[in-house]
Amino acid sequence: MNIEAKLGLDVFKIDKERHITIDVETCNRVCVNKACLYVCPANLYEIDDQGNNTVNYEGCLECGTCLISCDHRALEWHYPRGEYGVQYRMG
Amino acid sequence: MEKVDCIIVGGGLAGLSAAYGLASEGLEVIVIERGDYSGAKNVTGGRLYVSPIRDLYPELWKAAPFERPVTREFVTLMGDGAHTTIELASERFATPAYQSYTVLRARFDQWFADQVMEKGGMVITKNRVDDLLLEGGKVIGIRAGGDDIGADVTIIAEGVLGLLSSKAGLREEPRPQDHALGYKEIIELPPGVIQDRWHLNEGEGAAHLFMGGVTRGLMGGGFLYTNKDSISLGIVVGMEAMRQAPDKVDSYTLLDEFKELPQIKPLVEGGTIVEYSAHAIAEGGIAKVPKLYGDGYLLAGDTAGLSLNALVTVRGMDFAIASGYYAARAVIDAKERDDFTAASLAQYEQSLRSSFVLKDLETARYIPHTIENPRLFTHYPQAVSNLMEQVFTIGPGPSKKLSSTVMGGVRKDFLNLQTLKELYAMRKI
Known part of the structure; x- marks a missing residue:
């Protein structure tokens, strides 16, 4: 089962307001490692056609691994507002 | 207010x-x-x-x-081509009051x-x-x-x-050096199948940990816990280890690779994945409290x-x-x-x-540093499995004495300066 299908098993209540914002300028200019691209267990980060890092925050499991692993504090990351985000049924 | x-x-x-x-x-x-x-x-x-x-x-x-109360403990040391499982069936663990539960x-x-x-x-x-x-x-x-x-x-x-x-x-703020990523699938299986696969009486549970060959040599391992009618199967991998790995690996693929191993496949056979979850784990120990x-x-x-x-x-x-x-x-x-x-x-x-909280963390003060050694996840699980494989092998020619086989393996993989140094470092844990 691919990662998108696995995320499809989870209950998400998606907020219009994003809870992760990438400082694209810092990310593009100084970050070589770009750990977020490979540490995220939901595979939510990808480089778009313009060469900018993007995140599909809608499928976030809220583990914080990207935030902890970011070399340059280029992520503005907070928990989704109450009522939103992943709601584990088992955990 | x-x-x-x-x-x-x-x-x-x-x-x-x-x-x-x-x-x-x-x-x-x-x-x-x-x-x-x-x-x-x-x-x-x-x-x-x-x-x-x-x-x-x-x-x-x-x-x-x-x-389920955990009555059986399994630890599998995964080598390339061979793995060794230790299964502890303790009567004490299987008697109330149970020490742990999934x-x-x-x-x-x-x-x-x-x-x-x-x-x-x-x-x-x-x-x-x-x-x-x-x-x-x-x-x-x-x-x-x-x-x-x-x-x-x-x-x-x-x-x-x-x-x-x-x-x-x-x-x-949390640092990658002190944290691991843990993530897992919950896989539904009928209770009878769970009991058969982990040798359990009705209602009893198992904990199964996997070391080596699961995280491509990075600090970490696999875990499996039996729930009432499902198993939790997942991976823990050090964040700093992932960041420093010469060959970058997408974290989520480790679990897929793990499930495809011939040792794991029969354990999850016929199961249905019902949830996927992830969390950060603090592993810095007492020094980071x-x-x-x-x-x-x-x-x-x-x-x-x-x-x-x-x-x-x-x-x-x-x-x-x-x-x-x-x-x-x-x-x-x-x-x-x-x-x-x-x-x-x-x-x-x-x-x-x-209380036990800070006492146990103090007792374990040197564990976080010790388990950073990647050989714990590569060399040792492999060496144990190689040795066990040789002990059980009958080749086409005449066999060596059992003691020679064992000593040969021990000499090759354990009686060397690096292992002795590592053993010495482990005295603190």
Whole structure:
């Protein structure tokens, strides 16, 4: 089962307001490692056609691994507002 | 501003345990939980060791929604082409009172929240605490959804990331060197199949850990816990190890690779994946435990760095519940003195120091450093399996004496300077 299908098993209540914002300028200019691209267990980060890092925050499991692993504090990351985000049924 | 005796940030195990203790003594307590229900944002491997906390709330555990008591322990050392499994079937583990149980947090934490409410505590869900309110270095309450609520003491049990407490300067921000990523699938299997595959009597459970060959040599391993009618199968991998790996690997693929191994495939055969979850794990040990109290606040559970990966025993939830218990005691006593300063709340850290919580973390002080050695995840599991394979091999020609085979393997893989050095380093654990 691919990662998108696995995320499809989870209950998400998606907020219009994003809870992760990438400082694209810092990310593009100084970050070589770009750990977020490979540490995220939901595979939510990808480089778009313009060469900018993007995140599909809608499928976030809220583990914080990207935030902890970011070399340059280029992520503005907070928990989704109450009522939103992943709601584990088992955990 | 509305004011209560105690506000608790986060309705996980530490927060609920504190709330239960406070509400039982009649204090006004509000737990604020951002999930739709307690447990909605929580993830465990997981197993809860009840032995250390049984006497703290003796009345609680009888009706708790545990999955299965762990009566069998499995550890598999995975080599390339051969693996060795140690299976411990202990009569003592299979006799009540059981030392540990598998749990699923969404079920367990919701039940715990119900117990808190039965004692008169308030658990407000679907609300995120946006800020701690500080006044001259003292925490005086919280802000949530535009509302301010004051409290004599705020217990911060916001989880491993500690976003609010680090923002307020009450602890450091989490670093990749001290954290691992844990993630898992819940795979449904009929109870009878679970019992057959892990050699269990009805209702009994197993814990199964996998070392080596699972995380491509990175610090980490695989885990498997049997629930009532599902298994939790996952991977733990060090964040810094992933960052430093010469060949970058997408973390999520490790679990897929793990499941495809010929040793694992038959264990999950026929199962249906029903949930996928992930969480950060604090692995810095005692050296990374922040100051646990100050004017008007206490830190508890994962926020306080209270977790311990000792390779074959992985703990955190028992520490969370115990820290909540001692936090509640400290607040109750502080209220009696009507003194909520750091000096008064220092009792919290003292009780944790004289309890198993900080004692066990102290005992394990050198484990986090020791398990950073990648050879634990590459060389040793491989060497053990190679040796075992040779012991059981009958080739086409004449065989060597058993003692020569064993000594040959031991000499090759264990009696060398590096291994002796590593063994020497391990004396501290």
